[in-house]
Amino acid sequence: MTAFWTEPDFDDHEMVHVVRDRKSGLMAIIAVHSTHLGPGAGGTRFWHYPDPKDGLRDALRLSRGMSYKNAMAGLPMGGGKAVILADESRTKTPELLSAFGDAVEGLNGRYVTAEDVGISEADMVAVSQRTSHVSGLPVSGGNAAGGDPGPFTSYGIYLGIKAAVQHKLRTDSMAGVHVAVQGTGSVGGGVARLLAEDGARLTLADIHADGVAALADELGAAIVAPDDILTTHCDVLSPNALGAILDDESIAALNTQIVAGGANNQLARTHHGQVLFDRGILYAPDYVINAGGIISVATEYLARRDGNVATIDDVNGLIEQIPDRLATIWQTSEAGGASPDVVADTMAQELIGRG
Template sequence: MINWGFPDFDDHEGVHLFTDPASGMRAVIAVHSTTLGPAAGGVRFWHYGSEERAITDALRLSRGMSFKNAMAGLELGGGKGVVLAANPGETITEDQLKAFGRVVESLGGRYVTAEDVGMSEARMKTIAGETRYVSGLPVASGAAGGDPGPYTALGIYLGVKAAAQRALGATDMRGVRVAVQGVGSVGGGLAKLLAADGAVLTLADVDEGRAQRLAGELGATAVAAEGILGVEADIVSPNALGAILTEGSIAGLQAKVVAGGANNQLATRNDGHRIHERGILYAPDYVINAGGIINVGLEYLGHGDEAEVKARIAHIPDRLTEVWNESDASGDPASEVADRIARRLIGR
């Protein structure tokens, strides 16, 4: 039951459950806040195993989008959509995409959707055939918008460099050991940028072949996905799914920095304290991974072009530094400080 006592409800403005019997679509759209503007956040297609897990993911991701958009200085609130896959590895159908577009339209602009896990530019175009409230569509060269992945990777890259300078005293990435978990669109893009700078990379992905191929291309090392968080490295960069920083995995970290693009990396609030207590510099995920939403957000708002997108992404290290400075001054974990700043920005 969705109510005020649901563990991750956090005063959401609305949580909407949808079904479309004709296509078999089942979806959750969570609207956390519209204080700064329409609730913007991607839609993911995923097999959760239970409705409760899907709802929890939508709630956590929606809140994260509120904080991310606020910290990125966008005139957008936070929301998230999830479409439930009936079976692992299933592909979303065209009819399900259209059905999701119709339910987005039914919310009248309170929620603006975009590309996330299990989606693509082509699939967003299908959704856009049913609703005006969609971003991340193919655009002309030089315009804001399109695939958010490369822009997310760029922001994470800049954040990783800022973290390396702060925690390691590194003036560049040459020789810095980075363990990258997840080498899809975002993690793979990050790995390529770091490799060009001379970083020493260890890669892992649930698709072992993909990790091995990229490792061969970049002169990196590939390891099994289950071992990547515990490898000996200067920086661990989680870029797959969330809730991977747990009491156990944090105890096994051999890095001085955790800085990556996966959403909701901390399994629980206490895990932010555990990282802090170990003296590990943590880059809050929704601060470092804001590049993608900056791109599609400016596309939707009609503010600026690709140059403006990149100029705003260039400020991600500044926001991280603000968080780290306040963390040092207050003694509070960076995860708590980031939440506090974001809540101030959205008036909560």
Template sequence: MDSLWDFPDFDGHELVQFVTDRESGLTALIAIHSTHVGPAAGGVRVWHYARTGDAVVDALRLSRGMSYKNAMAELPLGGGKAVILADENRSKTPEMLAAFGRAVERLGGRYVTAEDVGMSVRDMVAISRETRYVAGLPASEGEVGGDPGPHTSYGVYLGVRAAAKRALGKDSLAGLHLAIQGAGSVAGGLARRAAQDGARISLADIDADRAERLAAEVGANVVAPDEVLFLEADIVSPNALGAILDERSISRLRAPVVAGGANNQLATPEDGDRIHQRGILYAPDYVINAGGIINVSTEYLRDGDESAVRERIERIPGRLERIWDESIATGRNAAAVADDMARRLIGRA
């Protein structure tokens, strides 16, 4: 591979910036995919990558996904993402966060950052001391802001219910078996709502203690992380990291529905066809998991209150229905249909 432009996931990105701050030890990437409809918005994640190239691929894929997500959610925002390359303990220091904030500020508002994997509301506060272009800050009662995870989770729950109705003819999750990958904020919120509806839940997480705690809370069964996607279930819900649906894993699925909040679930575009050919209903990830960025957008743009955020998130099932309708009408897989819709919205048809 000769250059950045040779990465398969490079998709006409407007900017890919490598950030190094020797004094703090910060090494990071900021990728802006599109500012066609507004400033590029997307979270910053802290992760340990085995190779720098893996971080580049992650930033490219995630920023493109944010362009599509924000466009499909009808937000006046483009798509961007940042990754901080961490050690194996995924450690971060106040100095590193400050250096990252300064890097965001130097972009002059082209990129708006927020919370993602490995980051917290407290970290966003630290970053906000160096830049105006940040969201996910603490909010007083009745105000919009804070951790976007619960909002993402609410949208995923609504999308899972829409998928259950479409594929299984069920108006409720009562009695259905959900296999949930992950036990973090998004997966936890989904599990709690599904349990309240009367669903039977199996779950897994690479953090066994976290999985056990969530299972005890919602009455779920804990399974091994490498088994959860392949359980005989009504709905498989990936809510961890991406690229988990590939040729091998799709061939082993035993559920008629895949609907979850993880980003970039399909390892390749061809995997959209593979899941479609198996007759499995797929909820495109950046459509179903848009609740968090809807909250971030409302906070940053100051164009609504909590009720507005909820109403905007509750449009997610309707968007999924339109995608599935077009998929049936054209015979094309749901992921490809969603991608085409999003590309039209950002001027890249």
């Protein structure tokens, strides 16, 4: 692996920690971008990267995104991310999770972890046996906040899509609005269900054919092949899978008025926000619209740290501020001629003391 500070996605990160535990087989990267507002918070991704440099790239980009996301969500948390470099068989053992928990504990609270791609609530419970700097833990019921942050992420994206439709299409109703949803797992599936309740017309795509077929039957939605979803004629394209999907070629082929979804780092490179803007496509900066999960995780963690219990109402109240933040970004963008991603980045950089 090359020196991290020579990577194009290195952005004056405070810490890039490489973890190797031979006994358990753990190889991980923990990146903390900023602790200006508080401990670096962000989930752990468990993924097989044929080239470890791609894992480093993910850790750097995602941790920077978490700095911006947490700042724009008004949370007293910095930005961090962990990537566990899974083997080709994606072997995950109790010993590996324990070793990862020890690594988090060894950072003395500079990084707080939670679920991300490939990591479950049960995995976080295992990690929590070795460190208290973990969130997204199961709750026993009632109105207490906690557990899988996915539904909270879905709720924020749903509210953000409604805000985008109101801003761009000038309607408060989702009835008949055509939304193409890329990725129908926990987050994308939740978004689709909420939109269906509002009467939206849905087209779905996912690499898992059985799952997307079942969801389409449930919601009365259409299905297209994963390769076709980005070119679907629709009002809103909602990317909810992996990132870096919006590049010169894909943006040129888009047939939508709005891009608003939960995937992290949707723009392949920074200039692609301007490419969208020049095409007249309204973009909801991903780390603003998809902040519901980290809002849940951070609210749970901070309350538990202080000996309190956060409620679902507390979390939802914070998530429901997402549409106003997006509206401010879009209004500033249109007034000044800068693309929404640049406006959001500028706001976030000022909040973390790098403006």
